[in-house]
Amino acid sequence: MQKLLIIAGTRPECIKLAPLYLAAKQSPHFKCRFLSTGQHRQMLDKALADFAITPDDDLALMRAGQTLGSLSGALFSALDQYFEKHQPDIVVVQGDTTTALVGGVAAFYRGIKVAHVEAGLRTNTIHEPFPEEFNRRVLSLVADYHFAPTTLARDHLLREGVSANNITTCGNTGIDALLLTVQKVRNNESLLAHPIQLFLESFPQYVLVTVHRRENHGDGINSICAALKQLAEQYPQLGFILPVHMNPNVKDVVESNLSGLGNVLLTGPLDYQPFVKLMSSCHFLLTDSGGVQEEAPSLGKPILVLRHVTERPEGIAAGCAKLLGNNTENIVSEVNHLLSDMGAYKAMAQAKNPYGDGTASQQILQVLANGDRAAS
Incomplete structure (x- = not known):
């Protein structure tokens, strides 16, 4: 079994990684841990509760008035120690947050494989959004697995020199989370x-x-x-x-x-x-x-x-x-x-949603379990 570590620090990360974590916990191929960095404390906790997820560990790094630099420094130190203790085989990060950036880079420094969920999004304007555009470009330099939600995202990665063998076009796990949730809530006043x-x-x-x-x-x-x-x-x-x-x-x-x-x-x-x-x-x-x-x-x-x-x-x-x-x-x-x-x-x-059909999590786990990088 591969040791899979899923890292989230904000509400959007939690929502989009929740279906992946829940599916990985049911898979015979992975021993999976969920690590909260606490980047956004209250909003993250609420999102975790919505999916009945209790993190295996919580770094509790949120501080009032924290800057991007101070948060990044704290994350690098805490995550490096965590990786040394738990020795994951694959670190999974999502999107373009400071947690995702530092999680990916810190894993790269340790020689741990990095899986980037929602890879390849670009505005091609480094300050819009700030710092997210910078974060996701850096993650594309260190990731081993690039899970692109759309063919356009895949094309961005290819133009930047990422090998097609390392990219899987799978839709967005946010749609997985939405479809898991919408039937539960529609008639619940x-x-x-x-x-x-x-x-x-x-x-x-x-x-x-x-x-x-x-x-x-x-x-x-x-x-x-x-x-x-x-x-x-x-x-x-x-x-x-x-x-x-x-x-x-x-x-x-x-x-x-x-x-x-x-x-x-x-x-x-x-x-x-x-x-x-x-x-x-x-x-x-x-x-x-x-x-x-x-x-x-x-x-x-x-x-x-x-x-x-x-x-x-x-x-x-x-x-x-x-x-x-x-x-x-x-x-x-x-x-x-x-x-x-x-x-x-x-x-x-009535326009068709271009961001996926709700099967992204299963596609991601299949690639990680097989250890292949076949593009789709």
């Missing part, structure tokens, strides 16, 4: 907190909004809030639900701009299951989240992306999503279009 239930009684048609990325901090989030305020006043019968990220650069601005509007509900960060439930019944989404861009098409929900560039252009090309940026007038104009043109709405809602 008790998942939603009472204030949300009351809000939905008054506003059964609503837009779900998420915003958190660093490139939107400052002027960007102020512009987004100005657009939401204008739209809320323009459409008083339409609800807007915004789970507010805990980062003060987001939280303080959103609350100061949008509190007190009757058809805008600001909530705390939501657990994964309640968020999936809201996503499955919303009218459409405004978001700067990468994971939401992947998930919403499987639920037939159009996505208006609050970013200037995206490492997930497949959804744009398929017609599931539209890239707006964070300009107030542009956001208002595109929302007006989607609300007034049913043909445009249906075209986006």
